Amino acid sequence: xKEVEQDPGPFxxxxxxxxxxxxxxxxxxxxxxxxxxxxxxxxxxxxxxxYSSGNEDGRFTAQLNRASQYIxxxxxxxxxxxxxxxxxxxxxxxxxxxxGAGTQVVVTP
Amino acid sequence: xxxxxxxxxxxxxxxxxxxxxECRSLDFQATTMFWYRxxxxxxxxxxxxxxxxxxxxxxxxxxxxxxxxxxxSLTLSTLTVxxxxxxxxxxxxxxxxxxxxxxxxxxxxTRLTVV
Numbered sequence: 001x002k003e004v005e006q007d008p009g010p011f012x013x014x015x016x017x018x019x020x021x022x023x024x025x026x027x028x029x030x031x032x033x034x035x036x037x038x039x040x041x042x043x044x045x046x047x048x049x050x051y052s053s054g055n056e057d058g059r060f061t062a063q064l065n066r067a068s069q070y071i072x073x074x075x076x077x078x079x080x081x082x083x084x085x086x087x088x089x090x091x092x093x094x095x096x097x098x099x100g101a102g103t104q105v106v107v108t109p
Numbered sequence: 110x111x112x113x114x115x116x117x118x119x120x121x122x123x124x125x126x127x128x129x130x131e132c133r134s135l136d137f138q139a140t141t142m143f144w145y146r147x148x149x150x151x152x153x154x155x156x157x158x159x160x161x162x163x164x165x166x167x168x169x170x171x172x173x174x175x176x177x178x179x180x181x182s183l184t185l186s187t188l189t190v191x192x193x194x195x196x197x198x199x200x201x202x203x204x205x206x207x208x209x210x211x212x213x214x215x216x217x218x219t220r221l222t223v224v
Contacts, residue, residue: 031209032212034212041220042217043216043218044215045215049212091210095141095208095210097143099153099155102152
């Protein structure tokens with residue numbers, strides 16, 4: 001079983017709509033959680049950290065559910081520029097980064 | 110966010126030659142740097158973790174004699190692909206972070222093509 005699992009998608013989202021997807025992790029001792037976005041043929045860029053109480057950054061909301069071992073990302077009012085692959089990243093108790101394979105989001109006009 | 114600079118962004122080399130890729134943290138001291146490889150439409154694959162002043166820790170299946178990593182300072186790590194072959198052609202990305210559970214910042218990546 002992979003350490004971090006994501007639905008690969010693609011999630012096809014009309015512009016202006018809301019999309020949400022999850023990421024599950026297997027190690028209950030995981031310490032920190034992040035969402036990154038990666039555009040085609042580019043490096044990943046930090047989108048947001050995920051805090052225990054949940055956090056919001058503009059149109060993006062991240063949640064952490066430790067009991068069920070998943071994190072989620074919700075994008076409201078989707079823009080064409082939100083089309084990307086969203087990577088879930090989890091650090092284990094040794095601080096090692098574990099990457100999900102990514103969820104592809106395609107926002108359509 | 111913090112800036113990590115990676116060079117070169119693109120390199121084409123002949124089979125059998127060696128290629129060096131540099132990764133620099135420009136505005137922070139990186140205790141740990143990571144090297145990844147990504148094949149088209151696949152996820153990032155961690156190759157090795159390096160801490161300044163110590164030997165890199167390689168992931169299973171990654172040849173340490175082929176992928177030489179040097180992390181001589183808190184702001185610079187290098188990856189040398191020795192005796193490159195066409196199957197080494199890939200997108201190589203470095204990342205750096207300050208502490209154990211902090212976010213990582215990525216370099217721009219190096220697209221290596223071995224002909």
